[in-house]
Amino acid sequence: MAEIRVQQLHKAFAEFTAVKNSSFTVNDGEFFCLLGPSGCGKTTTLRMIAGLELPGSGEIFLGGEDVTFKRASARDIAFVFQMFALYPHMNVRQNIAFPLVSQGMPRAEIKQRVEAAARTLQITGLLEKSVSGLTSGDRQRVALGRAIVRQPLAFMMDEPLGALDAEFREMMCEELRNLHDRLGATTVYVTHDQREAMSMADKIAIMNQGVIEQLGAPQEIYERPASVFVADFMGSPAMNFIPFEAALPRGATSAPVGVAALGLPAVCEAVAARSLLYGVRPEHVRLAPESAFRAEVLSTEYLGTCQIVTLATAQGSTLRAKLDVNAAAQRGDPVGLAFDASQISLFDQASGRAIRTARDDIAVGRSSARGALHG
Template sequence: MAEIRVQQLHKAFAEFTAVKDSSFTVNDGEFFCLLGPSGCGKTTTLRMIAGLELPTSGQIFLGGEDVTRKRASARDIAFVFQMFALYPHMNVRQNIAFPLVSQGMARAEIKQRVLDAARTLQITELLDKSVSGLTSGDRQRVALGRAIVRQPLAFMMDEPLGALDAEFREMMCEELRNLHDRLGATTVYVTHDQREAMFMADKIAIMNQGVIEQLGAPQEIYERPATVFVADFMGSPSMNFIPFEAALASGATSATIGAAPVGLPALCEAVPARPLLYGVRPEHGSLTGDSAFRAEVLGTEYLGTCQIVTLATAPGSTLRAKIDVKTPVRRGDHVGLAFDVAQITLFDQASGRSIRTLRDDVPVGAPRARGVLHG
């Protein structure tokens, strides 16, 4: 397996720019996810790494070798597509063996590799069956087997679970991650599903309009979003954004929204007067009777282990809080809101970028002071 290094990768189709100067490294043996909405450039990036598209500019290194202008067949990369692309006139064994037959490999070696791949994927009992009669989950395993049997330097996967229903998708997420760990493979995986990325990835690159907005471990991206787009895209429900305007001094630990004081992690630098966004995830808000920050309950959604409460904080402005199911709350109630100061992210409205606070110097997952500021 091998490290993949991408430097200033750029791809334009006539007047349209699909990928804008992207740079990142996929470490040897890492499960790396390209995550973002449709049309953000993630599949184009993957296809350039695999050699299926040539970049307009930039470089791609595989195992230290510059492969930017090499054909896909010369890159020793296996590609798994969303559509299984199996040969219906061949059985499972023949489908898995096809890449090796095409290479002219010896029959004995082909037989052993196919058997090893089938054992890894737990489909040995399917080897002599027709692919047309298989379930979607089993067909995806056959497609994976055809990639595994080549023993490539890296795997490229373009939304391989997109055609499966929710139950199969959840099961296959676990199987794919377990397979990755057993093979020690370097994997680049494209998806628009944040749950897939959060479950499987060692590292995530979130793309938006051809640009990588943030690169990091799943927990880091969720807890320390670098932009409004990332904060909104990650999480279900997504982060709440409360607009306000203020000038804040370096080290400030509070602000005023309307007439209510709210807490902030200490700012690293002064912020001149300008429109800001107070970002708080639903699970980091709580209902309290003694807070000056007031809201009206618009509705509740019972989820078994918790409830999502939708609140009106000002005319035309709403936010959601994820609270305990035992907390009594009804439509029309007027309640106070308190926020976990340690988890607040402040954004500049104009740029959409987060504003640096002292919590950014604390490693993600490290113990830190927690609390809420009440009015």
């Protein structure tokens, strides 16, 4: 397997710019997700890495070799598409063996590789069956087998679970991650589903309008979003945003919102008077009768292990809180709200970018410590 390095990758189609000067590295053996909404540039990026699209500018390195303008067939990359694209007139064994047959590999080696891939995917009993009679999950395993059998340097996967129903998708997420760990593969995986990315990825690149908004581990991206877009895209329900106007001195630990002072981690640099957003995840909202920050309950949604409560604040914002099922919240109730100050994110409303706080500095320190321990 091999490291993939992308430098200043840029791609435009006529007047539309699909990817804008993207740079990132996929480490050897890493499960890397390109995540974002439809049209954000993630599939175009994947296709350029695979050699199915040529970049307008930039460089792509695979295992240290510059492959920017090499054909897809010369890159030793296996591609798994959303649609299974299996050959209906062939059985499972023939479908998996097809790329090796096309290369003219000896029959004995083909048989050995196909059976090894089938064991890995736990489909040995299906090898002689027709693909037309298989379930969606088994068809996806056959498509994966056809990629695995090539033993490539890296795997490219373009929403391979998109055609599966919710139950199969959840099961296949676990199987894909386990398969990745067994193979020690370098994998680049495209999805618009944050749950897939969060459950499988070692590292996530969140894309928006051709730009990588944030790159990092799933927990880092969820807990410390770099922009309003990332904070809103990650999480279900998404992060709440409370707008306010203020100037904050360096070291400020509260934000003036109406008559309330809402806690936040110490601001690292002074913030001039401007429109800001106070960001809080639903799980960090709690009911507090004594709080000066008031709201009215609009609705409650019972989910078994918790309830999602939608609230209208006195300032006109709508918030969602993830509360214990026993929390007393009924439609129309006036309530006070409090927030976990240590988990708050602060954003500049004009640029949409996060404002650095002590929370970020602590996180960087922990990350450096982990790096020293593993170095």
